[in-house]
Amino acid sequence: MHAIILAGGFGTRLRSAVSDVPKPLAPIWDRPFIAWLIGFLAKEGVSGVTLSVHHDWQKIRDYFAVNPSRLPVDYAVEETPLGTGGAIAYALAKLKGTGSVMVLNGDSFVRADYRALYRQHQRSGTSLTMVLREVPDTGRYGRVIEKDGIITSFASGEPGRVGLINAGVYVMQADLFLKHPMSPTFSFEQDFLPPRVASLRPHSFRADDYFIDIGIPADYVRACRELPDVFK
Numbered sequence: 001m002h003a004i005i006l007a008g009g010f011g012t013r014l015r016s017a018v019s020d021v022p023k024p025l026a027p028i029w030d031r032p033f034i035a036w037l038i039g040f041l042a043k044e045g046v047s048g049v050t051l052s053v054h055h056d057w058q059k060i061r062d063y064f065a066v067n068p069s070r071l072p073v074d075y076a077v078e079e080t081p082l083g084t085g086g087a088i089a090y091a092l093a094k095l096k097g098t099g100s101v102m103v104l105n106g107d108s109f110v111r112a113d114y115r116a117l118y119r120q121h122q123r124s125g126t127s128l129t130m131v132l133r134e135v136p137d138t139g140r141y142g143r144v145i146e147k148d149g150i151i152t153s154f155a156s157g158e159p160g161r162v163g164l165i166n167a168g169v170y171v172m173q174a175d176l177f178l179k180h181p182m183s184p185t186f187s188f189e190q191d192f193l194p195p196r197v198a199s200l201r202p203h204s205f206r207a208d209d210y211f212i213d214i215g216i217p218a219d220y221v222r223a224c225r226e227l228p229d230v231f232k
Helices: 033-043 057-066 083-095 114-124 188-200 217-230
Strands: 002-006 048-053 073-077 100-105 108-110 128-135 143-147 150-155 163-173 203-207 211-213
Touching: 002 033, 002 083, 033 048, 033 108, 033 217, 048 057, 048 083, 057 073, 073 083, 083 100, 083 188, 100 114, 108 163, 114 128, 114 163, 114 203, 128 143, 143 163, 150 188, 150 203, 163 203, 211 217
Parallel strands: 002 048, 002 100, 048 073, 128 203
Antiparallel strands: 100 163, 108 211, 128 163, 143 150
């Protein structure tokens, strides 16, 4: 089971708290967030990781050169920002593989049984499985509508409204974008998914455990306090 981690963002919202390193290297106690995430993936049966990188990516490479990862790590380096969808497509093309690949955001974490997620995807025959998480306030994220395990639509988030959100973890077939061609630069969440949800019929996988997105300072501070215990 191979994983692609999207780690190329500029981290603009987090700069007031973490300004000297790219967001995936935001320190959580004794190691950066990305190292905690890769350690968790190793426990969940992932065999290798491709980091999709752009902004200050050499700092990520240099960190792992001195602090070897628990998993083999390689890099898909974007010369210019490609958006989340373009970054996934570029990394998939670099892998030159077939079958199923896990894709994760490099600035969020949801604790779930990733082996079970992968098995469900393999059994289903779908080209895309998305991890969903219920949160008490969907205003920051947008909502995902699903019925009987099939995602049917996406809606705007509403402050104070409980709902399911895209938790930023997917299992997809490596040929997904060969069957659904896109321009080199696009957003997976905005440009790819909503117009194709009816034809793709993505399957859902519910996660009910810990979830955090370190993209804003308040949640980064919370992550520093909570994640070392979560990742034990």
